[in-house]
Amino acid sequence: MQKFMITDTSDVVRKVGKRILSELDFLVSEGASAQEALACCQVDLPDYIIVDSGMEGALDLILGIRAMENGKAVKIYYCVVEADLKKLMAGKRAGATDFLLKPFDRKILTAVFGNRAIAA
Template identity: 40%
Template structure:
């Protein structure tokens, strides 16, 4: 299974992402703040992360993840409630790979994680 970490203060958002992604074979882990996310990454780096752009230190979290050993291998998605070019550029400069819109929808997450879904399905089929 492909490990994915959802970092969002909102429990409903974390649960929504998990509900959408688990059927695709993702092992969805959750963190409600950046410190918990950093601890989770220190234990085992996820293959992908979804970071809520409304977190007060979302950009600092992304920079910190990128600075960690294996931090460059993580696919980081920056979650926003609306497309905002300035915020997207800031996230990209911090190290985010792509963005997704909130509230989470299957189509948006599927597009952003398409190659990882294929990887997860292949791993799931082999198991």
């Protein structure tokens, strides 16, 4: 089973995302802050992670994951509220693999990650 982490300051976003991704057969963990997520990643690196761009320390979290052993293998999705080119480029420079628009829902998460869980 592939491991997935959702990092967002919103309890609701984490809860909804966890429910949907768990149904897609991911083992899902949560991080309420960049520091909490980084500490969890140091113990058990996920295969996928969603990083909320509005969270304090989001770019540092991405850089921290990329600096870890096997950190380059993690698929990091930088979650933005709008397609702000400046924010997208900052995420890409930090090492984000791809982007998600927020708010996401079942349809979006299933379209993006549904086949990946099955392929594992």
